Amino acid sequence: MADTSLNPYIRAQQSFKEAVDTLGLEPAVFDILKQPLRTFEVAVPFIRDDGTLQVFTGYRVQHNDALGPTKGGLRFHPDVTADEVKALAMWMTVKCALLGLPYGGGKGGIACDVDQLSDREIERLSREYIRAVSLVIGPDKDIPAPDVSTNPQIMAWMVDEYSRIRGENTFGLITGKPLVIGGSAGRVAATGRGLVFATRQLATALGLDFAQSRVAVQGFGNVGSVAAEIAASLGAKMVAVSDKDGGLYNPDGIDMADLLEYKRTHRALAGYPQADPISNHELLELPVDILFPAALENQITADNAHNIQARIVGEGANGPTTPEADAILFEKGVMVVPDVLGNAGGVTVSYFEWVQNQTRFYWSEQEINGRLEEYMARAMAEMHKMHERYGVTLRKAAYLVATERLAQAMRVRGWLT
Numbered sequence: 483m484a485d486t487s488l489n490p491y492i493r494a495q496q497s498f499k500e501a502v503d504t505l506g507l508e509p510a511v512f513d514i515l516k517q518p519l520r521t522f523e524v525a526v527p528f529i530r531d532d533g534t535l536q537v538f539t540g541y542r543v544q545h546n547d548a549l550g551p552t553k554g555g556l557r558f559h560p561d562v563t564a565d566e567v568k569a570l571a572m573w574m575t576v577k578c579a580l581l582g583l584p585y586g587g588g589k590g591g592i593a594c595d596v597d598q599l600s601d602r603e604i605e606r607l608s609r610e611y612i613r614a615v616s617l618v619i620g621p622d623k624d625i626p627a628p629d630v631s632t633n634p635q636i637m638a639w640m641v642d643e644y645s646r647i648r649g650e651n652t653f654g655l656i657t658g659k660p661l662v663i664g665g666s667a668g669r670v671a672a673t674g675r676g677l678v679f680a681t682r683q684l685a686t687a688l689g690l691d692f693a694q695s696r697v698a699v700q701g702f703g704n705v706g707s708v709a710a711e712i713a714a715s716l717g718a719k720m721v722a723v724s725d726k727d728g729g730l731y732n733p734d735g736i737d738m739a740d741l742l743e744y745k746r747t748h749r750a751l752a753g754y755p756q757a758d759p760i761s762n763h764e765l766l767e768l769p770v771d772i773l774f775p776a777a778l779e780n781q782i783t784a785d786n787a788h789n790i791q792a793r794i795v796g797e798g799a800n801g802p803t804t805p806e807a808d809a810i811l812f813e814k815g816v817m818v819v820p821d822v823l824g825n826a827g828g829v830t831v832s833y834f835e836w837v838q839n840q841t842r843f844y845w846s847e848q849e850i851n852g853r854l855e856e857y858m859a860r861a862m863a864e865m866h867k868m869h870e871r872y873g874v875t876l877r878k879a880a881y882l883v884a885t886e887r888l889a890q891a892m893r894v895r896g897w898l899t
């Protein structure tokens with residue numbers, strides 16, 4: 483790969499290195515954080531509907547568990563690689579430490595294209611994956627959750643498979659489950675809600691009225707569609723949205739309730755009559771106040787960062803902005819709510835779900851949303867303090883908060899000497 487900044491694993495390592503250097507910490511902190519503690523690559527054989535056997539490659543990475551059991555989602559995507567999962571696990575370590583959750587970072591995935599699989603095939607594949615990693619995960623070891631192209635139903639099959647292996651219901655194994663088997667109120671919307679919350683807070687600090695803002699969202703999955711709906715409910719004008727097949731633009735605003743209804747019936751955004759088709763690339767460069775990249779990595783790069791017109795980029799996806807692009811945006815005065823805070827609402831409510839599972843006492847959606855705001859606001863304040871103290875981007879400031887906390891934990895646990 484020519485541009486190493488596009489390899490998220492190298493980027494994650496560089497971010498930790500910078501944080502350790504800026505804080506003047508002992509080099510051992512970086513030596514431990516620069517790679518995952520454990521990486522598992524597994525073969526996942528499963529039977530296709532036509533009776534043939536297919537084998538996919540699966541991963542589970544446990545980056546660092548100084549603060550608690552590792553935590554992080556599982557993604558089903560054709561581009562899943564060992565390096566991508568390692569980077570995503572490292573980003574989870576940062577997210578959990580920044581939010582003050584008692585977790586380390588983990589991540590997993592299967593390199594597969596769910597569009598080519600039937601629901602029954604996805605179920606068999608999910609169960610086989612759990613069999614393959616069952617010895618290394620657990621409610622006090624490593625707790626998976628949904629990520630790109632995985633959902634509560636998949637989590638249900640997985641927790642069922644693990645419970646069968648263990649011979650007991652183990653709902654605390656996995657988060658993002660359906661409500662009826664120990665899911666949490668507010669979990670499905672948590673990532674989008676947290677993203678809107680953090681972005682609105684930053685907008686207010688910058689003197690930008692969120693309710694008057696023009697917003698574009700790249701990605702219409704669990705994060706993007708919820709963020710769009712919540713932003714619209716707060717009065718923002720949604721001028722553009724997109725999914726992997728392309729986008730829609732209407733400078734006068736797109737009615738989110740109407741679009742969501744269209745998506746439900748057509749299972750796609752394409753063809754929606756009240757907006758013009760645009761490409762994903764064009765969406766990023768529209769004249770808007772707020773841009774939410776909520777799809778995949780490496781969307782804002784050195785090639786297009788100069789053309790970004792938004793005042794705030796709120797990262798719903800993991801790793802949508804490359805370091806070169808980050809520097810360009812910083813120079814242009816575009817503020818970025820970094821992914822490690824922007825999309826941390828998901829793992830935060832996952833933590834609440836796990837606490838509810840472990841205590842078997844369930845909270846109302848109101849309590850969940852209130853606590854989510856509290857956690858996000860606290861992390862935002864700590865990040866902002868570092869941003870002012872060191873004069874660095876919010877992303878670098880987030881790494882400083884997280885790395886300091888991780889270093890403290892590793893030091894008292896005796897890992898550094």
Ligand code: GLU
Binds near residue numbers: 629658825826828829
């Ligand atoms: N996959 C989500 C993330 O990247 C959620 C992880 C979790 O809930 O554990 O943050």
